[in-house]
Amino acid sequence: MVGVNGTGKTTSTAKLANLLKKRGKSVVLAAADTFRAAAVEQLEVWSQRVDVPVIKGSPNADPSSVCFDAYLSAVAKKADFLICDTAGRLHTRHNLMEELRKVQRVVGKKDPTAPHEVFLVVDATTGGNALQQAREFHKAVPLTGIIVTKLDGSGKGGILVAIQQELGVPTRFVGTGEHMEDFKAFDADEFLEQML
Ligand SMILES: Nc1nc2c(ncn2[C@@H]2O[C@H](COP(=O)(O)OP(=O)(O)OP(=O)(O)O)[C@@H](O)[C@H]2O)c(=O)[nH]1
Numbered sequence: 001m002v003g004v005n006g007t008g009k010t011t012s013t014a015k016l017a018n019l020l021k022k023r024g025k026s027v028v029l030a031a032a033d034t035f036r037a038a039a040v041e042q043l044e045v046w047s048q049r050v051d052v053p054v055i056k057g058s059p060n061a062d063p064s065s066v067c068f069d070a071y072l073s074a075v076a077k078k079a080d081f082l083i084c085d086t087a088g089r090l091h092t093r094h095n096l097m098e099e100l101r102k103v104q105r106v107v108g109k110k111d112p113t114a115p116h117e118v119f120l121v122v123d124a125t126t127g128g129n130a131l132q133q134a135r136e137f138h139k140a141v142p143l144t145g146i147i148v149t150k151l152d153g154s155g156k157g158g159i160l161v162a163i164q165q166e167l168g169v170p171t172r173f174v175g176t177g178e179h180m181e182d183f184k185a186f187d188a189d190e191f192l193e194q195m196l
């Protein structure tokens with residue numbers, strides 16, 4: 001999970017874990033936001049609600065090492081999915097975008113096909129800046145999908161159309177509130193109905 005600050009990465013990580021678990025899949029979470037002290041705790045609280053294990057590192061640990069350890073742990077547990085919650089970062093900050101590339105490289109050492117998905121979490125109320133975010137993140141770590149959050153707010157998420165058109169990155173999930181169940185697979189027809 002990648003994205004700028006406060007878009008809903010941690011919440012979406014937990015919601016997605018919950019969705020997968022309900023479908024009978026086993027999930028492990030990686031607390032790769034080692035930047036903010038409260039971030040690990042936030043993910044831990046969610047993981048208890050969802051009832052999935054969370055792998056964390058020491059404070060200020062390199063996020064790529066947390067993801068690497070989490071990968072090994074997920075494989076040892078024979079988990080179906082590992083979801084890594086990364087720290088919010090501005091798409092204009094080169095060094096922070098490099099950090100994401102490193103996560104990808106390090107996880108890729110064990111499995112060159114990993115990460116199998118990279119989801120950019122965008123806030124529906126952001127408007128046109130979401131396209132710029134998508135461009136920059138896509139350059140750093142090729143995105144496989146978008147999760148659009150806060151569709152329960154004032155934003156309608158029209159920018160998703162531009163992201164799909166320009167970058168070919170499809171929207172995969174939508175967040176429609178702060179609760180665990182406020183999350184579902186993206187439905188283009190339903191989305192269009194709401195836009196019009
Ligand atoms: N209304 C609404 N609020 C949401 C949704 N998704 C997340 N939020 C709220 O947005 C705020 C930020 O969510 P987080 O999951 O902490 O966002 P984050 O991207 O992990 O933030 P950083 O790690 O600080 O970058 C929280 O108050 C969430 O409850 C959504 O779909 N709808």
Ligand SMILES: [Mg+2]
Nearest residue numbers: 009010033039
């Ligand atoms: Mg977070």
